[in-house]
Amino acid sequence: MCGIVGYAGRRKAAPLIVDGLRRLEYRGYDSFGVATVGPHVEVYKRCGRIPASLPESRAMKGSLGIGHTRWATHGAPSDTNAHPHTDCTGRIAVVHNGIIENYASLRKRLGRKGHTFRSETDTEVIAHLIEEEYDGDLLGAVEGAVKSLEGSYAILAVAEGDRRIVAARCASPLVLGLGDGETLAASDLTPLLEYTERVIFAEDGDIIAITPQGAEIRNNGEAVERPVELVNWCADDVKKGGFEHFMLKEIYEQPRVFYETARTADPAPLLDLLRETPALTIVACGTSYHAGLIGMYLLEEFAEIPVRVELASEFRYAVPPVRNPVLAITQSGETADTLWALRAAKARNCPTVALTNVMGSTVTRLADAAIFTRAGPEVGVAATKSFIAQLAVFLALADRLGQGRLAASLGNAHLAIGDLLREDVGEAVALLRGARSIFYVGRGPFYPVALEGALKMKEISYIHAEGYAAGELKHGPFALLTPETPVVALCFPGPAYRVMISNIKEMKARGAPVLGIGVPGDRELGEVVDLFLPVPGDDPVVQVLTSSVLVQLLAYHTAKSLETDIDRPRNLAKSVTVE
Ligand code: GLU
Numbered sequence: 090m091c092g093i094v095g096y097a098g099r100r101k102a103a104p105l106i107v108d109g110l111r112r113l114e115y116r117g118y119d120s121f122g123v124a125t126v127g128p129h130v131e132v133y134k135r136c137g138r139i140p141a142s143l144p145e146s147r148a149m150k151g152s153l154g155i156g157h158t159r160w161a162t163h164g165a166p167s168d169t170n171a172h173p174h175t176d177c178t179g180r181i182a183v184v185h186n187g188i189i190e191n192y193a194s195l196r197k198r199l200g201r202k203g204h205t206f207r208s209e210t211d212t213e214v215i216a217h218l219i220e221e222e223y224d225g226d227l228l229g230a231v232e233g234a235v236k237s238l239e240g241s242y243a244i245l246a247v248a249e250g251d252r253r254i255v256a257a258r259c260a261s262p263l264v265l266g267l268g269d270g271e272t273l274a275a276s277d278l279t280p281l282l283e284y285t286e287r288v289i290f291a292e293d294g295d296i297i298a299i300t301p302q303g304a305e306i307r308n309n310g311e312a313v314e315r316p317v318e319l320v321n322w323c324a325d326d327v328k329k330g331g332f333e334h335f336m337l338k339e340i341y342e343q344p345r346v347f348y349e350t351a352r353t354a355d356p357a358p359l360l361d362l363l364r365e366t367p368a369l370t371i372v373a374c375g376t377s378y379h380a381g382l383i384g385m386y387l388l389e390e391f392a393e394i395p396v397r398v399e400l401a402s403e404f405r406y407a408v409p410p411v412r413n414p415v416l417a418i419t420q421s422g423e424t425a426d427t428l429w430a431l432r433a434a435k436a437r438n439c440p441t442v443a444l445t446n447v448m449g450s451t452v453t454r455l456a457d458a459a460i461f462t463r464a465g466p467e468v469g470v471a472a473t474k475s476f477i478a479q480l481a482v483f484l485a486l487a488d489r490l491g492q493g494r495l496a497a498s499l500g501n502a503h504l505a506i507g508d509l510l511r512e513d514v515g516e517a518v519a520l521l522r523g524a525r526s527i528f529y530v531g532r533g534p535f536y537p538v539a540l541e542g543a544l545k546m547k548e549i550s551y552i553h554a555e556g557y558a559a560g561e562l563k564h565g566p567f568a569l570l571t572p573e574t575p576v577v578a579l580c581f582p583g584p585a586y587r588v589m590i591s592n593i594k595e596m597k598a599r600g601a602p603v604l605g606i607g608v609p610g611d612r613e614l615g616e617v618v619d620l621f622l623p624v625p626g627d628d629p630v631v632q633v634l635t636s637s638v639l640v641q642l643l644a645y646h647t648a649k650s651l652e653t654d655i656d657r658p659r660n661l662a663k664s665v666t667v668e
Pocket residue numbers: 090091092158159160161162163164170185186187188189210211212
């Protein structure tokens with residue numbers, strides 16, 4: 090979940106690396122550090138966030154260096170446990186993303202050989218293993234050292250007197266950026282966009298020598314060539330562009346993201362599979378899981394294809410007896426639970442497809458085929474535009490399988506989302522911000538919207554919130570309803586309308602204030618609820634989209650009024666690369 094950045098070029102390395110680390114902040118971390126190679130190896134590392142100005146980095150010499158943002162797995166966050174870690178001599182420095190599972194036995198072995206350990210991390214063994222192997226050739230030393238490692242890693246290493254960064258990858262993401270007389274390495278694309286659009290995605294087992302002129306890759310002792318790919322994201326995508334938070338910027342990008350994804354995403358791989366075997370299993374986590382649930386409603390209603398949606402974290406340990414196609418949804422393409430579920434599906438010989446936002450990500454290499462959303466880089470930890478982009482793919486898919494029945498929704502949704510973004514949610518925020526707990530309820534495809542609304546509220550405002558199928562509330566949670574427990578009710582014309590109105594009356598009878606979300610001009614709903622928020626959209630599919638955006642806005646503005654750290658909520662990280 091942390092990030093690594095390496096730079097070999099002609100500019101001063103440390104400030105550039107620190108800037109790159111800032112771009113990776115959204116992945117979540119607890120400490121950071123940099124090492125550069127000038128005449129000597131210099132290391133600067135600290136617990137906590139990267140300060141807005143870091144004069145120490147400007148004082149570091151050298152145009153070759155490595156940096157790290159840590160998300161501690163072994164050893165508490167502290168200055169000493171922060172990366173880079175060095176060997177006994179201080180002439181070799183290493184940053185590492187991942188977990189070394191056999192570190193305890195390696196540490197004992199190295200300790201017996203006289204190595205002195207300064208930190209409690211699993212990572213430090215790597216620096217000492219390289220020291221053991223080092224005879225002036227860093228590449229050979231890293232190649233030798235990783236043979237002893239079990240676990241997951243993306244490693245960058247530097248050594249005094251060596252003009253290369255040596256990288257190694259096993260089950261942790263690593264991308265190389267090829268610039269003009271400068272080469273970068275990072276955990277994801279965001280730090281590279283400023284410098285180049287030409288990238289190489291490293292593969293498991295790769296050992297890479299990085300110089301200003303480029304990268305030489307070895308795998309299994311042999312030199313290998315990896316394709317150079319062109320990235321279609323740009324540096325401005327990872328800047329706030331005048332918005333107070335990335336999350337708000339990303340919410341406002343949704344009309345464009347929907348429009349572009351609906352028109353350009355190519356659902357062909359899944360389309361062909363579903364025409365052959367009309368049944369689908371979806372595996373995903375968090376917001377992607379909610380997108381999967383809405384996808385299920387769309388495919389079942391418009392294409393009559395039965396769909397089951399599984400939490401990826403559960404699927405791996407109780408694999409259902411399916412043989413049909415499996416779709417894995419993950420924004421980052423690196424979500425560990427989803428990757429494991431996908432491997433479990435492959436072991437059952439299910440055809441697999443990935444739905445992801447990130448080209449070159451691990452899921453695209455594991456699945457038989459990939460469909461890409463066109464959301465661009467998503468920096469806010471709370472997913473917004475990637476969710477809408479995933480829904481755009483489901484709409485396009487259901488439309489193709491359902492003989493064009495969704496053409497109107499596909500054509501209009503971006504306009505309706507644009508209208509929704511003009512909505513004033515001030516009164517609603519006043520109703521929600523003081524709550525100890527909030528229920529979100531809906532029926533049919535609005536039930537996953539309720540789940541997503543509650544998830545957004547929890548993540549960024551820290552108010553406890555639960556999404557419920559509206560009919561389930563009286564089977565237990567009614568006991569919790571009080572005047573301090575507002576309910577957000579999604580109530581739209583359709584088969585569930587009447588029963589929703591009754592449900593809302595039942596909730597009001599228990600004293601809960603109700604915020605109703607429905608279509609403009611719905612006087613009946615307006616009269617039964619305490620506060621009514623209309624959303625645009627001529628049909629239920631578009632209403633699902635606009636109400637999804639509305640619940641994002643409710644969470645955002647509530648969190649803002651409570652002054653939480655919206656883009657980096659406590660305890661969370663953007664891409665969850667541990668199980
Ligand atoms: N396992 C290492 C540590 O705890 C690296 C964690 C990370 O990926 O940030 O220091």
